[in-house]
Amino acid sequence: MTIWSVIGAGVAGLAVATELVERGARVQIFDPSGPPGPHGCSWWAGGMLAPWCEYENAEEPVLRLGQQAIDWWASKTTIQRRGTLVVAARRDMPDLRRFARQTEGFREAGPEIADLEPDLISFNKGLFFDAEAHLDPRKALHDLHRNLLAKGVVFHQKPAPTRPENAIDCRGLHARDTLHDLRGVKGEMLVIRCPDVTLTRPVRLLHPRMPLYIVPRGDGIYMLGATMIEAEDSGRITARSMLELLSAAYALNPAFGEAEVLEIGVDLRPAFPDNLPRIRRLGHTIYANGLYRHGYLLAPALAKGVADLALHNTHSEMVDEDRA
Amino acid sequence: MASFYGTTLPNPLMLGTAQYPSPAILERAFRESGAGVATVSLRREGAGRAGQAFWQMVQDLGVLTLPNTAGCHTVKEAVTTAHMAREVFDTTWIKLELIGHTDSLQPDVFGLVEAARILSEDGFQVFPYTTEDLIIGERLLDAGCEVLMPWGAPIGSGRGLNNEYALRVMRAEFPDVPLVVDAGIGLPSHAAHAMELGFDAVLLNTAVARAGDPVAMARAMMGAIEAGKLAHDADPIEARDMAEASTPVIGKAFLT
Numbered sequence: 001m002t003i004w005s006v007i008g009a010g011v012a013g014l015a016v017a018t019e020l021v022e023r024g025a026r027v028q029i030f031d032p033s034g035p036p037g038p039h040g041c042s043w044w045a046g047g048m049l050a051p052w053c054e055y056e057n058a059e060e061p062v063l064r065l066g067q068q069a070i071d072w073w074a075s076k077t078t079i080q081r082r083g084t085l086v087v088a089a090r091r092d093m094p095d096l097r098r099f100a101r102q103t104e105g106f107r108e109a110g111p112e113i114a115d116l117e118p119d120l121i122s123f124n125k126g127l128f129f130d131a132e133a134h135l136d137p138r139k140a141l142h143d144l145h146r147n148l149l150a151k152g153v154v155f156h157q158k159p160a161p162t163r164p165e166n167a168i169d170c171r172g173l174h175a176r177d178t179l180h181d182l183r184g185v186k187g188e189m190l191v192i193r194c195p196d197v198t199l200t201r202p203v204r205l206l207h208p209r210m211p212l213y214i215v216p217r218g219d220g221i222y223m224l225g226a227t228m229i230e231a232e233d234s235g236r237i238t239a240r241s242m243l244e245l246l247s248a249a250y251a252l253n254p255a256f257g258e259a260e261v262l263e264i265g266v267d268l269r270p271a272f273p274d275n276l277p278r279i280r281r282l283g284h285t286i287y288a289n290g291l292y293r294h295g296y297l298l299a300p301a302l303a304k305g306v307a308d309l310a311l312h313n314t315h316s317e318m319v320d321e322d323r324a
Numbered sequence: 325m326a327s328f329y330g331t332t333l334p335n336p337l338m339l340g341t342a343q344y345p346s347p348a349i350l351e352r353a354f355r356e357s358g359a360g361v362a363t364v365s366l367r368r369e370g371a372g373r374a375g376q377a378f379w380q381m382v383q384d385l386g387v388l389t390l391p392n393t394a395g396c397h398t399v400k401e402a403v404t405t406a407h408m409a410r411e412v413f414d415t416t417w418i419k420l421e422l423i424g425h426t427d428s429l430q431p432d433v434f435g436l437v438e439a440a441r442i443l444s445e446d447g448f449q450v451f452p453y454t455t456e457d458l459i460i461g462e463r464l465l466d467a468g469c470e471v472l473m474p475w476g477a478p479i480g481s482g483r484g485l486n487n488e489y490a491l492r493v494m495r496a497e498f499p500d501v502p503l504v505v506d507a508g509i510g511l512p513s514h515a516a517h518a519m520e521l522g523f524d525a526v527l528l529n530t531a532v533a534r535a536g537d538p539v540a541m542a543r544a545m546m547g548a549i550e551a552g553k554l555a556h557d558a559d560p561i562e563a564r565d566m567a568e569a570s571t572p573v574i575g576k577a578f579l580t
Contacts, residue, residue: 057345058345058346059345059346098534101536102536183347183377183378183381184377208480230377230378231378232376232377271346272348273346273347273348273351273381274346274347274348274349275345275346275347275348276346
């Protein structure tokens with residue numbers, strides 16, 4: 001029986017391995033950095049399963065394929081189905097109207113905001129996307145990892161052998177050595193603790209330059225994200241980005257001014273020119289990459305596409321090249 | 325067609341490269357509109373060499389590149405950014421943007437003149453983002469600029485030409501200087517308006533990048549700019565208070 005070698009244990013690799021195993025295939029995983037951790041960009045994700053909101057600035061497949069993600073993840077890890085609330089400062093109302101025009105799947109929220117999130121003071125207009133969900137990305141990665149181990153998948157903490165047969169390359173930006181149209185888009189995020197504020201669902205604050213959001217992780221911990229910069233240094237956060245992220249939190253509720261900053265995350269999202277993921281088969285290797293800012297949202301669809309190609313030789317819409 | 329430091333633009337649309345949903349859509353907006361100049365920010369898109377992949381994509385558009393100093397608030401920052409731009413893009417063109425006010429993004433015209441002088445003396449060909457003030461325009465020309473780029477309205481506001489009178493006066497005052505309306509354009513009619521006033525080009529970004537369909541909006545802008553330019557060159561009639569029939573009426577049967 002064929003053994004599939006999945007290279008890379010980020011959200012893409014783990015989702016692909018999970019999908020293959022669920023369809024009865026045998027899988028081993030290679031990642032020289034070991035189990036999921038801070039070395040991979042999916043560690044730093046927001047974990048929003050928000051296809052309707054993301055459609056504001058993404059192409060149609062994100063809306064359609066992203067909707068499958070919610071149930072996929074619900075069967076693998078804990079998810080919160082509490083929707084997303086989108087708000088804007090009074091001066092940015094044109095941005096809220098634009099967001100409403102360019103998305104679907106929401107209802108306008110006025111006084112309801114106070115019922116949904118009592119700590120979201122001073123916002124009396126917003127949009128509520130009630131079908132959206134969120135998850136804790138690190139728990140999700142751990143759960144996938146643990147389930148795979150339980151099903152007998154072997155993890156090798158070393159690079160994959162050169163030219164392996166039946167390989168699935170999910171190395172993210174490291175796959176640039178072969179995928180030359182892949183680029184890195186810098187993202188910066190913060191994890192803060194602020195037990196004084198209670199938010200129970202992701203909240204997006206519209207901003208002329210970037211979609212800033214805050215995702216509750218429970219126990220007063222929040223993820224604040226994320227910048228989108230066409231740059232490829234993953235070194236450090238800039239002062240400006242930190243200011244913008246913290247100002248967004250402060251604008252949502254001034255009590256965030258007392259928050260402790262627990263973590264600063266900086267990494268590069270692997271992206272193709274249209275910011276949509278791709279599956280490519282080149283020789284014995286299937287490349288699955290380009291999840292961009294939609295790691296958790298599109299990994300299930302990517303994994304299904306890879307399994308369809310690997311096991312049944314059927315081409316999903318994500319396959320853009322097949323030179324087997 | 326006006327000459328910008330010795331270069332004749334293929335057409336009068338200068339299009340920014342920020343805020344598009346994806347590089348693929350950015351590329352299509354350029355290809356389908358035919359915009360002749362791409363402006364690109366060095367500061368926002370990564371310090372140092374980090375923006376390389378994106379900058380390469382901009383250069384691969386195959387249009388003229390006009391790097392800018394967007395986001396700079398001091399003369400020193402702007403000068404440093406300009407130097408970096410010259411190295412990265414191998415061009416002496418620089419759109420000089422020096423922000424003086426956080427909310428309106430109004431240019432700091434005093435710093436602008438100073439930075440324009442420093443950069444011009446250093447061999448740069450400066451495209452200054454300025455207000456419609458005539459005296460500042462004079463000072464910028466004295467500082468070595470051969471192009472002026474007054475705002476239509478604050479950056480990203482989409483309000484069109486806030487002060488048509490001043491822009492008209494500017495055109496009349498500087499008949500031989502290439503003038504570009506930069507910032508504030510929201511609709512194709514705004515862009516057409518600028519061209520009808522006799523401006524040589526229009527620079528815009530947000531109106532296209534943040535439209536629901538950026539590619540369609542880029543084409544609409546190009547259509548409007550062409551229409552406005554044709555209309556200006558065609559010597560339009562002047563507005564008047566009373567009707568003037570387009571066919572002579574004296575002697576017509578219905579008058580008797």
